Amino acid sequence: MRTPKSPHLDGFQQRHVNSWYAASTDLGQSYPRLERESLDTEVCVIGGGFTGLSCALELAERGTRVILLEGGLIGFGASGRNGGQVLHGFACASQQIEQQLGRDAARLCWQLSRQALDRLSARVNQHQIDCDLRWGYLTAASTQRQMNALREQEQTLQRYDYHQTQLLTKSELAQQIVSPAYIGGLHDTGCGHLHPLRYAQGLARAAHQAGVKIHEQSRASKITPSSDLITIQTASGGQVRAQRLVLACNVDIGALDRPLAQRFLPVMSHIVATEPLSNELASQLLPSNTAVCDSNHVLNYFRLSSDRRMLFGGRLKHPQAGDAHIRQERQAELARIFPLLANSRIDYSWGGYIDMGLNKTPQFGQSHPRIYYAQGFAGHGVALTGLAGQLIAQAIHQENAGFDLFARLKSRAIPLHRYSAAPLVRLGVMFYRMRDRLGL
Numbered sequence: 349m350r351t352p353k354s355p356h357l358d359g360f361q362q363r364h365v366n367s368w369y370a371a372s373t374d375l376g377q378s379y380p381r382l383e384r385e386s387l388d389t390e391v392c393v394i395g396g397g398f399t400g401l402s403c404a405l406e407l408a409e410r411g412t413r414v415i416l417l418e419g420g421l422i423g424f425g426a427s428g429r430n431g432g433q434v435l436h437g438f439a440c441a442s443q444q445i446e447q448q449l450g451r452d453a454a455r456l457c458w459q460l461s462r463q464a465l466d467r468l469s470a471r472v473n474q475h476q477i478d479c480d481l482r483w484g485y486l487t488a489a490s491t492q493r494q495m496n497a498l499r500e501q502e503q504t505l506q507r508y509d510y511h512q513t514q515l516l517t518k519s520e521l522a523q524q525i526v527s528p529a530y531i532g533g534l535h536d537t538g539c540g541h542l543h544p545l546r547y548a549q550g551l552a553r554a555a556h557q558a559g560v561k562i563h564e565q566s567r568a569s570k571i572t573p574s575s576d577l578i579t580i581q582t583a584s585g586g587q588v589r590a591q592r593l594v595l596a597c598n599v600d601i602g603a604l605d606r607p608l609a610q611r612f613l614p615v616m617s618h619i620v621a622t623e624p625l626s627n628e629l630a631s632q633l634l635p636s637n638t639a640v641c642d643s644n645h646v647l648n649y650f651r652l653s654s655d656r657r658m659l660f661g662g663r664l665k666h667p668q669a670g671d672a673h674i675r676q677e678r679q680a681e682l683a684r685i686f687p688l689l690a691n692s693r694i695d696y697s698w699g700g701y702i703d704m705g706l707n708k709t710p711q712f713g714q715s716h717p718r719i720y721y722a723q724g725f726a727g728h729g730v731a732l733t734g735l736a737g738q739l740i741a742q743a744i745h746q747e748n749a750g751f752d753l754f755a756r757l758k759s760r761a762i763p764l765h766r767y768s769a770a771p772l773v774r775l776g777v778m779f780y781r782m783r784d785r786l787g788l
Contacts (some may be wrong), residue, residue: 349597352387353631358733362565363421364421364423364424364428365392365429365700366696366698367428367545367619367621367696367698368621368653368659368695368696369428369430369543369544369546370543371696372543372546372653372654373543373545373546373549374549375421375549375616376596377549378564379418379422379552379556379562379563379564380564381563381564381565381566381584381716382417382563382566382584382588383566383584383586383691384585384586385587386586386587386588386589387415387587387588387589388588388589388590389413389561389588389589389590389591389592390407390413390414390590390591390592391404391413391414391416391591391592391593391594391744392407392414392415392416392417392578392580392588392592392593392594393414393415393416393417393593393594393596394415394417394568394588394594394595394596394597394604395406395417395418395425395594395595395596395597395600396416396417396420396422396423396427396548396552396562397423397425397426397427397428397487397548397596397598397732397733398427398544398547398548398729398734398737399427399596399722399733399734399736399737400418400594400596401422401548401551401555401737402471402551402733402734402736402737403594403596403737403740403741403771404555404560404562404737405471405551405554405555405558405560405737406738406741406742407560407741407744408481408555408558409558410694410741410745412741412744412745413559414555414559414560414561415560415562415563415588415590416555416560416561416562416563417563417566417567417580417582417588418562418564418565418566419565419566419567419568419583419600420532420564420565421564421565422548422549422552423544423545423548423549423552424428425599425600425700426598426700426701426702426703426729427544427545427598427729428544428545429544429545429619429698429699429700430544430550430700430702430727430728430729430730431541431617431619431639431649431651431659432541432542432543432544432639432651432730433485433527433539433541433639433649433651433657433730434465434468434481434485434539434540434729434730434731435465435485435539435731436458436461436464436465436510436538436539436543436734437458437461437728438461438708438709438710438726438728438732439704439725439726439728440707440708440709440726440728441650441708442454442508444596444708444709445709445757448709448755448757449756449757453756455508455754456753457754458508459508460552460735460739460750461731461732461735462510462538464731464732464734464735464738465538465539465731467731467734467735467738468730468731468734469481470546471550472542472550475550475551475553475556476548476550477546477550477551477554479542479544479547479549479550479787480541480542480543480546480653480654481541481547481730482540482541482542482544482637482639483537483538483539483540484524484535484536484539484636484637484638484639485535485536485539485540485541485638485639486516486524486533486535486536486638486639486640486641487501487533487534487641487642487643488521488525488529488532488533488638488642488643489532489534489642490529490530490531490642490643490644491531492531493741494643495515495531495532497643497737498515498532498534498643499515502515502547503535508624510538512536512537512538512765513534513535513536513537513538514534515532515533515534516534516535517531517763518530518531518532520532521533522529522635523635524635524636524638524640525633525635525638525640526633526634527552527685528641528687529685534617535638539639540639541639541651542730543653544730547730550612558697563582563586565584565707566582566583566584566586566655567582567583567584568580568581568582569583569603571593571633571719572603573593573716573719577589577590577591577718578591578593578716578718580593581712583764591718591742592628592718592719593716593718593720594719594721594740595608595715595719595720595721595723596721596722596723596733596736596737597723598701598702598703598723599614599701599703601721601723605715605721607715607761608711608715608721608723609758610760610762611705611711611723611762612643612703612705612723612762613703613704613705613706613762614702614703614704615663615701615702615703615704616663616699616700616701617661617664617699617700617702618661618662618674618678618697619659619660619661619678619697619698619699620659620660620661620675620678620679620682620694620696620697621653621657621658621659621660621694622657622658622660622689622693622694622695622697623657623693623694623695624655624656624657625652625657625658625689625692626656627656630652630656630658631686632688633652633686633688633689634651634652637651637652638651639651646662647662647663648660648681648685649662649684650685653673658682658686658689659677660681661678662678662681671697673698674697675694675697678697679694683730688718702725702726702727702729703723703724703726704724704726704727705724705726705759706759706760706762707758707759707760708724709722709757710722710725710726710728710732710754711723711724711757711759712736712737712739712740712755712757713755714755720740720743720751722736722737722739736754738750739751739754748783
């Protein structure tokens with residue numbers, strides 16, 4: 349199996365997927381395609397998602413000349429389609445980072461992830477990005493074993509001097525969610541949720557106003573590095589010559605750098621949006637409008653939209669199934685968690701791939717002395733991508749400490765990736781669903 353490509357890689361994508369995010373976003377702002385023109389710049393960023401936009405904005409604010417190339421539209425990939433959860437930390441357990449880097453360095457990684465949330469909030473306020481940013485996040489537990497794990501998680505956070513969580517019993521849980529599926533949870537006032545496509549569009553506007561030259565529908569087709577320059581060809585006939593290059597491509601990196609693509613698995617996640625709910629029903633289900641994620645390995649995540657739709661997402665049992673089957677699967681899970689929504693109409697259904705390494709640690713590094721990359725956020729990327737962009741920008745300006753810290757995290761290449769990626773994903777889903785059913 350080849351690394352999955354977003355539809356825009358085989359042509360010029362004119363529209364976003366039919367998601368609630370796209371339907372509720374003003375997409376009037378557009379940026380020109382780069383064709384039959386050769387440009388010179390200090391830094392070229394490939395990828396118009398959170399990582400690339402954050403990096404370009406950080407660099408422009410430092411006075412660096414930047415050109416950003418996006419193969420489709422701004423926020424077309426995972427950045428504009430995801431669940432919108434704004435989280436600190438990482439997809440992997442903290443012990444994973446402590447084992448690799450040591451306790452002190454792991455604590456510093458954690459602190460940087462906390463700063464990423466502050467940075468995101470500051471960007472939203474500074475640039476007046478209308479992205480429905482709200483605070484409050486709940487990790488829900490279905491079994492006592494999961495409750496014990498959440499208790500251990502809270503103890504770890506307290507050891508890192510973080511005290512914005514509260515472990516909730518079944519009776520206390522009703523303050524956040526009313527559902528027969530859960531027996532408790534961990535509520536965190538320091539995490540939250542937002543409208544990801546509006547956030548991406550807002551970052552793009554801020555970067556453009558800061559001087560970044562953005563080109564949509566300008567897929568990078570070939571990279572040629574030399575000792576003093578990187579030359580980037582686009583499928584639309586354009587060319588960029590840059591002193592530094594940033595790869596912020598998510599699952600689309602395979603067309604440009606096969607070794608980087610071999611370090612993660614493309615995992616499908618899917619979201620449905622119900623019809624708008626009444627004020628009474630929405631308040632009954634999620635009284636405090638918090639974002640929720642369960643504790644399963646093959647997890648569900650959900651929250652209310654600004655117009656009171658239930659946005660309900662998760663990993664799929666059969667990711668290659670047709671949309672009708674996927675809607676049925678999602679609606680069955682939705683009804684299990686919220687029986688009152690069993691007959692609610694599904695108005696939108698969309699999905700996409702996220703890049704997940706085998707150990708779920710974020711992947712930062714350089715594939716060439718002039719080429720930087722960040723990937724492998726494994727579903728934890730809304731805030732962490734902003735940190736990645738900031739650290740890459742700092743490293744380009746010879747402030748390497750933060751970037752080098754994360755670059756020390758190791759991720760293994762997947763053997764025979766071209767042939768094993770799809771079977772490994774299917775096997776992994778089956779394995780973890782079995783563990784969820786057994787309560788492990």
